[in-house]
Amino acid sequence: MAAQKQLPRFVEFGKKIIGIGRNFSEHAVELGNAVPTEPVVFLKPSTAYITWPNPIKMPDGASEIHHEVELGLVIGTDGRNIPESAALSHIGGYVLALDMTDRILQMKLKSTGLPWALAKGFDTSCPVSDFIVKDKIPDPQEVDLWLKVNGKMRQEGNTKNMIFSIAFLVSWLSRHFTLERGDVILTGTPSGVGPVKVGDVIECGLGTVAKMSFPVVEGN
Known part of the structure; x- marks a missing residue:
């Protein structure tokens, strides 16, 4: 029980962030990708985390970055298989x-067959809200996601439209990685992703349960 009480501090002790790409068919199509037949997986380091009021920093050499709003699963009990x-x-x-x-x-790396780590794992690439206790979301497979940039709606979706369900993802990933308490699984983003630049403000939400806002600033 004491270990569970520490979960709101997952950004301090979680060892890995596991991302799932192309888990909404319309998002896969908008980027010109085939709809996957098994999960597309990438990793972010824990140094990618930021929480409010810290800003999103533009990585070196980039003039724009894309937003992708997602439901994250915080692992509470270790598991394998x-x-x-x-x-x-x-x-x-x-x-x-x-x-x-x-x-x-990312597109440059993909075109040469190289991994996406530099495009996905830069510092501040994983802004997160406060921890949401499990009881606040009785059905994680039926929750709205939305995102605005400078007040204009960009993304609207619902987790019911995932290609691979939450239960399937946890089970499937645990065959490849031991899932540890504090790890986060990013479950994919709906369509509508797009660029942001320095000076923009991203606002996003998870139904009526959580909401957050982050400005984009120059990196250093």
Whole structure:
């Protein structure tokens, strides 16, 4: 029980951020990608985390980065080879998250067959809300996601439209990585992703449960 009480501090002790790409079919299509038949996985380092009031910093050499609003799963109980029927019991809570992406660099890396780490894992590339206790989201597979840039709506979606369900993702990932308390799984973003530049303000929300806002500033 004491370990569970520490979960709101997951950004301080969580060891990994596991991202799922292309988990909404319309988002895959808008980027010219095929709809996947199994999860597309990437990792971010824990140094990617930021919380309010810290700003999103433009990475070196980039003139714009793309926003991707997501539901994050905070692992509450360690597990390996977790059956899908038990997957939700390993989730300790949730978080509203942004997967900030240097899209131009990502496309360059993809075109040469190289991994996406530099485009996905730069400092401040994973802004997150406060920890959301599990009871606040009785059905994580039925929650709205939205995002605005400078007051204009860019992204609207619902987790019911995921290609791979939350329970499936936890189970499938646990066959490849031991999931540890404090780890976060980013479950994918709906369509409408797009660029932001220095001076823009991103506002996003998870239904009526969580909301956050981050400015984009010059990196240093």
